[in-house]
Amino acid sequence: MILSPMPEHDVLVVGAGLAGMRAAIEAQREGADVALMSKVYPVRSHSNAAQGGINAALSEGDSWESHAYDTVKGSDYLGDQDAIEILAREAPAAIVELENFGVAFNRDEHGRLGSRFFGGAEHARTYFVGDFTGQAILHVMFEQLLKHGLTTYDEWFVTQLVKDDQGAVRGVVALDMKSGRLELFRAKAVVFATGGMGRVYEPSTNALICTGDGMALAYRAGANLLDMEMVQFHPTTLKGNGALLSEAARGEGAYLLNKDGERFMKKTAPNKMELASRDVVSRAEQVEINEGRGVDGCVLLDMRHLGAELILERLPQIRELALEFLGVDIIHEPVPVRPGMHYQMGGIKADVEGRTTLDGLFAAGECACVSVHGGNRLGANSLLETVVFGRRAGRAAAQYAKSVGAPRVSEAWLRDEERFIASLFDRPPGERAAALRLEMGQTMTRDVGVFRTGEGLESARRTIAELKERWERVSVGDKGRVFNTNLVSVLELRNMLDLAEAVVASAIFRTESRGAHARLDYPKRDDANWLVHTVCRHTAAGPELSTMPVVITRWEPEERHY
Amino acid sequence: MGVDDPGRTGAPAPGDAGSTRASTERVALRVRRQASPSARPYWEAYVVEAPPGATVIALLLEIRRRPVTADGRPTTPVVWEMSCLEEVCGACTMLVNGRVRQACATLVAGLRRPIRLAPLTKFPVVRDLVVDRSVMFEQLKRIRAWVAIDGTAPRGPGPRFSEQLRQWGYELSKCMTCGACLEACPQYNPWTGFIGPTNLAWVDYFGLHPNARATQDERLDAVLAPGGVQTCANAQNCVRVCPKGVPLTEAIYRVKRAALVRGLRRWSES
Numbered sequence: 001m002i003l004s005p006m007p008e009h010d011v012l013v014v015g016a017g018l019a020g021m022r023a024a025i026e027a028q029r030e031g032a033d034v035a036l037m038s039k040v041y042p043v044r045s046h047s048n049a050a051q052g053g054i055n056a057a058l059s060e061g062d063s064w065e066s067h068a069y070d071t072v073k074g075s076d077y078l079g080d081q082d083a084i085e086i087l088a089r090e091a092p093a094a095i096v097e098l099e100n101f102g103v104a105f106n107r108d109e110h111g112r113l114g115s116r117f118f119g120g121a122e123h124a125r126t127y128f129v130g131d132f133t134g135q136a137i138l139h140v141m142f143e144q145l146l147k148h149g150l151t152t153y154d155e156w157f158v159t160q161l162v163k164d165d166q167g168a169v170r171g172v173v174a175l176d177m178k179s180g181r182l183e184l185f186r187a188k189a190v191v192f193a194t195g196g197m198g199r200v201y202e203p204s205t206n207a208l209i210c211t212g213d214g215m216a217l218a219y220r221a222g223a224n225l226l227d228m229e230m231v232q233f234h235p236t237t238l239k240g241n242g243a244l245l246s247e248a249a250r251g252e253g254a255y256l257l258n259k260d261g262e263r264f265m266k267k268t269a270p271n272k273m274e275l276a277s278r279d280v281v282s283r284a285e286q287v288e289i290n291e292g293r294g295v296d297g298c299v300l301l302d303m304r305h306l307g308a309e310l311i312l313e314r315l316p317q318i319r320e321l322a323l324e325f326l327g328v329d330i331i332h333e334p335v336p337v338r339p340g341m342h343y344q345m346g347g348i349k350a351d352v353e354g355r356t357t358l359d360g361l362f363a364a365g366e367c368a369c370v371s372v373h374g375g376n377r378l379g380a381n382s383l384l385e386t387v388v389f390g391r392r393a394g395r396a397a398a399q400y401a402k403s404v405g406a407p408r409v410s411e412a413w414l415r416d417e418e419r420f421i422a423s424l425f426d427r428p429p430g431e432r433a434a435a436l437r438l439e440m441g442q443t444m445t446r447d448v449g450v451f452r453t454g455e456g457l458e459s460a461r462r463t464i465a466e467l468k469e470r471w472e473r474v475s476v477g478d479k480g481r482v483f484n485t486n487l488v489s490v491l492e493l494r495n496m497l498d499l500a501e502a503v504v505a506s507a508i509f510r511t512e513s514r515g516a517h518a519r520l521d522y523p524k525r526d527d528a529n530w531l532v533h534t535v536c537r538h539t540a541a542g543p544e545l546s547t548m549p550v551v552i553t554r555w556e557p558e559e560r561h562y
Numbered sequence: 563m564g565v566d567d568p569g570r571t572g573a574p575a576p577g578d579a580g581s582t583r584a585s586t587e588r589v590a591l592r593v594r595r596q597a598s599p600s601a602r603p604y605w606e607a608y609v610v611e612a613p614p615g616a617t618v619i620a621l622l623l624e625i626r627r628r629p630v631t632a633d634g635r636p637t638t639p640v641v642w643e644m645s646c647l648e649e650v651c652g653a654c655t656m657l658v659n660g661r662v663r664q665a666c667a668t669l670v671a672g673l674r675r676p677i678r679l680a681p682l683t684k685f686p687v688v689r690d691l692v693v694d695r696s697v698m699f700e701q702l703k704r705i706r707a708w709v710a711i712d713g714t715a716p717r718g719p720g721p722r723f724s725e726q727l728r729q730w731g732y733e734l735s736k737c738m739t740c741g742a743c744l745e746a747c748p749q750y751n752p753w754t755g756f757i758g759p760t761n762l763a764w765v766d767y768f769g770l771h772p773n774a775r776a777t778q779d780e781r782l783d784a785v786l787a788p789g790g791v792q793t794c795a796n797a798q799n800c801v802r803v804c805p806k807g808v809p810l811t812e813a814i815y816r817v818k819r820a821a822l823v824r825g826l827r828r829w830s831e832s
Contacts, residue, residue, distance in 0.1 A: 049648070099721075102773060135735070139739075243647075478639055
């Protein structure tokens with residue numbers, strides 16, 4: 001790629017998964033000069049790991065209101081209902097757009113879109129491509145990106161958000177991984193679509209690239225983070241390596257069994273059974289495991305009764321994963337699964353146009369908290385969020401860019417970053433990034449997991465604080481400039497530690513149980529005090545917490561039953 | 563990318579009931595190193611501990627943890643790409659004992675020793691096992707691999723699909739742009755300019771898709787140009803190495819037929 005001495009764009013989108021690509025395409029349609037930057041090639045983004053599908057009320061008898069209500073209920077009433085209404089209303093058009101872009105969605109007997117059931121939903125409104133829906137959509141979105149001839153900066157890692165003298169975000173400093181060179185990018189608007197922070201936990205279903213870089217950069221730059229304690233544990237991750245087995249399995253009728261062969265979900269969710277919302281199912285599994293009814297720290301996912309034909313047709317990837325990593329053929333045997341960290345419902349506070357609390361910075365996708373998922377995300381609503389709010393953020397950023405003048409930012413930003421990176425190389429041999437990350441991940445899984453206690457959270461707070469201190473002594477052993485993954489991992493670890501701290505602080509702050517945040521010392525949902533978002537702000541003294549109201553339009557909080 | 567020690571590599575996940583540090587095996591390993599695109603490549607030998615069920619990535623992580631050669635000399639950690647660790651992202655494609663594999667899904671057990679890891683040979687090396695595969699994305703432009711509609715106009719429901727087309731679309735949609743087919747193809751190299759198996763499969767897909775069919779002649783013209791469909795000599799290596807089982811040869815056969823018809827038509831009209 002040939003760079004002008006000073007790359008400048010109207011809109012710079014960071015992150016090239018579905019939300020980022022959709023935002024970039026929309027911003028260009030709005031007439032902006034757009035560039036898309038990512039630490040990996042777009043098709044390697046984590047969107048490709050989404051398996052089960054994408055939700056929309058498209059079938060007869062279904063309605064956007066029903067989809068919205070299911071989402072509100074799934075969120076344990078912490079989702080903002082105005083945003084959820086937009087998500088559900090715009091879903092059908094978003095799916096049809098993807099279909100017209102060329103996604104080979106499953107069909108019904110008439111050749112029209114065919115759907116499947118997913119957890120927490122009253123209708124079969126999940127549209128899918130086998131169990132590799134994300135990958136199929138990601139490729140098609142990439143094709144559209146190519147069609148639009150957008151500028152991309154592939155394998156560039158953003159290290160800093162850049163502001164002008166008025167404090168508005170007007171670009172980034174980024175590291176070209178191929179050359180090791182830092183560059184200042186000026187932009188009238190920056191859109192973060194940088195994805196989740198799964199690797200803060202160990203294990204996680206997330207790809208290794210999911211290190212929450214955008215969330216952390218925005219947080220350190222002064223943006224508010226919202227509801228960071230709301231971390232989703234997926235009920236069916238593979239024993240051993242923790243790989244995700246899609247909810248599609250249960251959507252197609254799989255059973256969850258304890259060691260006695262009992263479908264234990266009947267105790268907590270007699271109506272929806274295995275298809276209760278994810279927080280409910282994960283807790284039920286953890287109770288079975290904790291009370292000695294598990295099998296070697298797991299429960300069993302049984303698909304034998306679905307038959308070979310359906311499994312091979314609709315769940316091929318699940319079969320492959322179980323076969324490859326555990327040697328279990330799901331056609332003939334149940335597969336051991338357990339809850340595993342999967343998704344961050346919280347993120348950079350963004351409104352329905354993607355505007356964050358920082359002027360000039362927009363956010364969409366998993367890194368943002370709009371908030372449509374509240375305390376618990378429904379399966380197949382995340383792919384939907386990427387396209388609906390990616391489009392809206394791209395549009396809003398392009399319109400915003402028209403309203404501001406040429407970005408004026410000082411070269412000092414670049415020089416500061418160069419000094420910072422040089423100081424990392426200059427550190428004497430000391431701590432290893434990998435060791436610290438592992439300790440962080442295990443701490444988070446143990447103390448900030450499916451069930452939490454005040455005591456465990458305090459212990460996690462101390463450990464993370466200590467790890468942050470040790471990070472100052474982490475060394476970059478690899479002194480090479482070309483594709484230095486060692487340097488990138490040290491920078492990623494810094495991002496993850498800041499987020500771990502925000503998650504723990506937010507979890508300590510919320511003294512109730514709601515959605516994915518289950519505190520054994522505060523086991524009840526407390527609407528009188530906690531029907532509010534947790535707001536986390538970065539200060540020199542650590543995370544500063546406050547609350548803001550949840551938007552309720554038409555669905556008053558009720559007790560959840562599945 | 564950078565984070566290491568992932569539990570999904572067959573390395574014993576700490577705190578994981580059921581995993582054990584016992585019965586690890588000492589594995590001899592050779593990796594082809596190259597410090598930068600212009601540097602001289604060389605082989606370096608290591609001996610690393612591998613637990614049962616380890617993948618090739620677990621071996622590389624072990625070297626990263628303790629960058630020491632087989633004869634005890636300290637070295638730099640090996641650099642490679644990885645991300646999903648479940649064979650969906652296509653990042654960690656490399657040569658394992660001369661065969662193109664996804665390192666995350668290649669188990670150490672059953673591999674001949676010493677295990678030899680090398681970068682793909684058909685793409686420029688960036689560093690060690692990292693190669694620049696951007697040509698794959700450039701070539702998608704060459705065949706205009708997209709539905710050429712403007713999504714701003716409301717179009718109503720998408721096209722109806724036959725079950726047959728849907729099934730075929732599924733198979734072709736599994737491509738993760740890993741580059742294995744290009745690596746294995748005897749016709750693919752910088753001199754032939756061959757467009758490669760996966761792009762021909764995409765041409766087939768767009769030729770069938772109701773929204774993309776209308777502009778299929780443009781794609782067929784692209785594959786009739788030098789480096790196009792006639793460069794394929796039907797070695798069938800591509801379909802044998804594809805980790806996703808994409809029916810590449812069948813797709814290529816179909817594109818060859820369509821291109822022939824298009825070529826004859828062009829000739830008769832000229």
